[in-house]
Amino acid sequence: MTMQTLALYNLKGGVGKTAAAVNMACLAAASGLHTLLFDLDAQGAASWYLEAEETAAKARKLIDGSTPVGRLVQPTAFERLSLIPADFSFRSLDVLMKKADRPRQVLSRLLKPFSEQYQLVVLDCPPTISHLAEAIFEASDLILVPVVPTHLSVRALEQLREYFRSKNLDETKLKPFYSMVDRRRHLHNELLDHPPPAMAGACRTSIPYSSMVERMGEYRAPLATYAPGLHVANLAYDALWKEAQRSLKRLQQPD
Template sequence: MGPVRVIAVTGLKGGVGKTSTAVNLAALAASEGWRVILWDLDPQGAATYCLNLKQKLKGGASKLFRGTRDGLAGVARTTDVDNLAVVPADSSVREVDKVLWASTKPTKLVRRLIAGVDKDADVVIIDCPPGLSPVVEAVANVADLLLVPVVPEPLPFRALARYEEFLTDTKAASPKIVAPFLSMVDRNLPMHRRIEAEVLTSGRFLNAAIPTSSAVARMGEEQVPAVLGAPRSLAASEYRKLWAEAMERAGL
């Protein structure tokens, strides 16, 4: 195996399918035999919950980032999915921004935590909090790929442009590793159909387009990734397409 690959699901807006993407891609990667750590960096802890784990980070986020524990592997918890472990999120994750603001080398803190899992993982998938913050900037600095879900409506596209400007202005990441894709597509809506057609001919987005789906919506109730609970659903098919594209982009 080569070095650990880091794939972050990120972006300016919340409520666009970011967490469901992180969870389903992590499950797909694990089902293919990759050793995966899903790092839940969103204080809401939805990724943790969707994998049937308690939203409790042992020792808290500040202690993890200050290096008094054995890195991500020391706090990762196994899941019901073989090869998939989760670094859970709880309310302490809100403190991460303060820790990174106070550090003279915030990216180094994140890089050290990820470097420490090379014996335990092949892939680290990060569910980032929405918005522009020190956490997002630091993660962008260490990621091999930044997946950005975009709902096919005007405001999410404006948010994508602002997010890309942020990455450029802060020099956090090369535009080459930013990979937007359509999410929560409702083909009953003329606007969604029109924008999807425009996007897919532009070549700027990945080809996968995740639809609105009851299989994805049930994840919050069933606590099972849609790709495992409803593998024949259209959403699962598109997640598989997205994972194939992500692997290629990340060099897996």
């Protein structure tokens, strides 16, 4: 099986990218896949949840090749799950990629050495749309976009789709899903029951708003380690991962 790359991406901040990236990477590893989570966000939230050791990873050295990316990989407490933690210098990844040779290819090139070792790479992305984002779009087989059911979030998704079209990028890679869904809210119900055109091809699974997810910060651990197996949020991430896995399989074997 060849390595596949799954990104959790949205230009909008605070929509549940990191929560999904960490939980799905853990579920993937638990299901038997050798998984690498790459924390591309200088905030380092995913790295923090997974209790990463501090590294001297400098974005500039990573991009110019003087630090081999393999040297940055750390094991985690979870079998088959490795991590490339973020460093605060990752905030300059965007500018560095702009200056690099063939900016769109930079991330694909960085990930290439892992193809023998890992079956899945999960990218936790910062909320940005520029050179780093384009490199992410290029390197990813599937881009899951968490969308909070509000008009502004749907508009952000429309803007993302327009960006893809204007740059001639492969829009079929985009797969939105509703995130932080609160069924007590009228607008959430409205948008879930009548999805707008931008949600075409969306995941059937949505992630509920749940204080159990927020508590990842308290436990500093993925949901599955502390939440009851049958908790709605646990079940939702599991279903989302299975949907993503099916999409990745389809992408791998077209027709």
